[in-house]
Amino acid sequence: MMAVTLDVQCLVKEFSSGRPAVDQVSFQIPTGEITVLLGPSGCGKTTTLRCVAGLEHPTAGQILIDGQVVSAPLQGISVAPRHREVGMVFQSYAVWPHMTVKQNVAYPLKHRGIERQVVDQKVKDALELVDLLEYADRPATSLSGGQMQRVALARSLSYQPKILLLDEPLSNLDAKLRLRLRADLRRIIKQAGLTALYVTHDQSEAVVLGDQIGVMNQGKLLQMGAPQQIYNQPSDLFVASFTGASNALHGTVVNHDGVDHVVELAQGAKVRARCLSAVSPGQAVVIAVRPENIVLTAGVAQGSLPVRVRQLQFLGVQTNYEIEVFGQTLEVTELGTLPRFEAGAAVFMTLPPEQCWGYPA
Ligand SMILES: Nc1ncnc2c1ncn2[C@@H]1O[C@H](COP(=O)(O)OP(=O)(O)O)[C@@H](O)[C@H]1O
Numbered sequence: 001m002m003a004v005t006l007d008v009q010c011l012v013k014e015f016s017s018g019r020p021a022v023d024q025v026s027f028q029i030p031t032g033e034i035t036v037l038l039g040p041s042g043c044g045k046t047t048t049l050r051c052v053a054g055l056e057h058p059t060a061g062q063i064l065i066d067g068q069v070v071s072a073p074l075q076g077i078s079v080a081p082r083h084r085e086v087g088m089v090f091q092s093y094a095v096w097p098h099m100t101v102k103q104n105v106a107y108p109l110k111h112r113g114i115e116r117q118v119v120d121q122k123v124k125d126a127l128e129l130v131d132l133l134e135y136a137d138r139p140a141t142s143l144s145g146g147q148m149q150r151v152a153l154a155r156s157l158s159y160q161p162k163i164l165l166l167d168e169p170l171s172n173l174d175a176k177l178r179l180r181l182r183a184d185l186r187r188i189i190k191q192a193g194l195t196a197l198y199v200t201h202d203q204s205e206a207v208v209l210g211d212q213i214g215v216m217n218q219g220k221l222l223q224m225g226a227p228q229q230i231y232n233q234p235s236d237l238f239v240a241s242f243t244g245a246s247n248a249l250h251g252t253v254v255n256h257d258g259v260d261h262v263v264e265l266a267q268g269a270k271v272r273a274r275c276l277s278a279v280s281p282g283q284a285v286v287i288a289v290r291p292e293n294i295v296l297t298a299g300v301a302q303g304s305l306p307v308r309v310r311q312l313q314f315l316g317v318q319t320n321y322e323i324e325v326f327g328q329t330l331e332v333t334e335l336g337t338l339p340r341f342e343a344g345a346a347v348f349m350t351l352p353p354e355q356c357w358g359y360p361a
């Protein structure tokens with residue numbers, strides 16, 4: 001069996017009466033892997049992370065790090081944060097302004113009473129990993145935001161924590177830097193051989209960084225899986241829409257046909273969809289589909305439906321169409337530098353059944 005570094009079991013955190021901030025969340029992180037918790041603001045990502053770090057006292061559940069119970073409120077177990085051996089990187093660059101880059105990275109090591117020579121070597125290794133060795137003697141405040149975040153990362157790496165916790169570490173950086181640093185981050189965490197829990201609201205960040213992605217909403221962990229699984233077999237309508245299947249088509253199940261269900265939209269217009277949960281004829285369903293998976297054609301195609309282009313937006317390398325299909329509105333994205341259809345055009349739409357996911361309405 002695969003070794004597990006973090007084991008979160010039925011974690012609950014209630015701040016006051018009302019909906020718990022974290023509601024029965026369970027997941028495991030295999031040793032050496034990166035798990036990303038993805039979800040909108042307020043869904044409970046930071047609270048989950050803080051419970052793992054020991055900065056928040058859970059209401060119920062258990063947390064194990066390296067097989068050791070560090071939190072079990074109902075048994076009165078709560079290991080202090082400094083004894084959990086976790087490293088943390090936050091959204092704000094938590095670097096000490098009055099220190100050099102090297103001193104910042106060395107700080108937690110000196111604090112642990114490690115001898116000078118060993119500290120020097122570990123600091124050098126960590127700075128090398130984040131590609132900041134040549135900045136070692138600069139004041140930390142002379143660095144750019146992206147560099148400061150790498151200093152914070154190096155500081156967390158230098159003492160080799162059992163698990164690295166990262167809370168939206170890229171969200172204060174500009175878009176271009178964010179793209180570059182997210183790929184760097186994965187490489188650095190992997191090279192350091194660390195196990196990591198990373199939280200973000202940004203789906204593209206989650207896909208690039210995570211070995212596993214867990215999608216959260218309203219305190220609940222809805223689905224945990226490899227990025228490809230989250231993107232190709234979303235088990236929940238929220239997971240589908242949050243990861244980009246933003247169109248919702250409403251209809252009624254007619255029957256089951258092989259792997260697909262036939263769903264009637266209106267006036268006899270039928271589409272095929274994959275339903276991961278059990279649905280039966282007559283049941284109302286919502287079909288989630290990505291704007292880039294809908295195919296528009298000028299002429300009728302097999303299984304196509306007549307639709308009308310309401311409006312379009314030309315974005316240079318792609319065109320977004322708003323189309324009307326039997327009274328419902330869908331967004332369609334087409335790559336290419338030339339829009340193919342005009343506003344008002346009567347065209348046809350084909351939906352790939354394997355990319356149409358039905359959920360009980
Ligand atoms: N210290 C706190 N006191 C009361 N409510 C809190 C506290 N921290 C977080 N919450 C609430 O818990 C929920 C989850 O918050 P949080 O974990 O910060 O979400 P996320 O990090 O996903 O944006 C939110 O409704 C938030 O308002």
Ligand SMILES: [Mg+2]
Nearest residue numbers: 042045046047
């Ligand atoms: Mg947060």
